[in-house]
Every structure is written in C-alpha cells, then in structure tokens.
Amino acid sequence: GEDVEQSLFLSVREGDSSVINCTYTDSSSTYLYWYKQEPGAGLQLLTYIFSNMDMKQDQRLTVLLNKKDKHLSLRIADTQTGDSAIYFCVLALSSGSARQLTFGSGTQLTVLP
C-alpha cells in the first residue's frame, strides 16, 4: 500500500518561512492534500494539488509537487503563531474518493515568537 512519510517536528521563528516536506511511494495518487490540525480540534483541509500540477499558490501557502522524486512540500510564508499546528500530508488514490486517503504521520509546526 501507499506509504507517506513526514518529519515529526519543525520549529521556526515568527515571520520566517516554514517548509514542511512529505515523501510518498505510490505514484498513482491523483490528489495530494495538506490538512491542518490545531490543538484540541479536528483536521481541516488547508490546500490541495492535482497530480498533473507542479505548483499551486494560495496566499501565504505554496505547494510544490515533484512527481519524479515523489516529494510534496508545503511552504508557509511569513509564518505566524497562529500557524502552530500539526500538518498532515494526505494522498488520494486514482479514484479520488475520500475512502482511499492515506495520511502521513503529521508534522508538528511550532512557531516561536
């Protein structure tokens, strides 16, 4: 099955950029997502990218996809304390159905003042 790897922790200073990385094994994923989980809350979809795209930008967020290296990254510009959360890399198989999602272990982002 699909294997999705993320580093567990990342710390950055407020105002700096954060880059959260994810590697995966199955190249048949059609949709690749980033979900955010704030303390004591459920996961929320942050952004996503289709597998036929290399980059997607949405305000402070930039998603980069390198299909050759099976590498996905999320860059947060001008990181704020409110960005402190766990970020999950999530892949959907070719059907795109929510039932075929594979979650990474999550990266805990800590933003230091």
Add this chain to the structure above:
Amino acid sequence: DAGVIQSPRHEVTEMGQEVTLRCKPISGHNSLFWYRQTMMRGLELLIYFNNNVPIDDSGMPEDRFSAKMPNASFSTLKIQPSEPRDSAVYFCASSPPLRLAGEGGELFFGEGSRLTVL
C-alpha cells in the same frame, strides 16, 4: 452550517465499561468515517459508511468495536468492553457526494471525542 458534531467531547471510564461515541454528519453528506488518533499509531481509519451502509470495516481493531449508522444524520461507535489501550481521540468525518469522476477527498472532521480508559 454546524459542521460535524461529535459527543461526548471527553469521556473517562473504567476498564470493562461500555463506551458509546456519537456523530452527526453534515447534512447532505453521504459518506461517514470513524478515525482513531493516538501518538503511537497516528490517524487510523476504523470504518467507512456510504449512504448509511458500512463499506469497509477492516480497520476496526476487534470484535469489541462496533459501529452503526441507522440513518443519514446519525452514527455511533461502540466499544464493549473497553480497555486502557482504547484510550485515544476518536474522530468522525463526513464527505459530500462526488460530483465528478476523480473529484473528492475532502473530509470534514468533527472536533473529536477524547476517550480515557482507566
């Protein structure tokens, strides 16, 4: 829109007791998922319903766990008898019908039920 509603938010119980967790999905969503989150194992899919029918329960740990969805607006996850290793945060999530082939994957999560079994 109220979002996915779960209850209770917190439950502390003793080993051997029955635990029932409840979920109300977002109106109009036809898929419902139960997940379990622990530090050791991360996020695990327990069971998935589509149009109130259980489609995949291969993630349910053992016979002590059961889930039902009697109608489109309500689901329960029951643990009987509970054990300390069941301590976790249990999330319910729902998703809308797929409008287009290949679309989908967005899950709407509830805030979770934190279960502690002593």
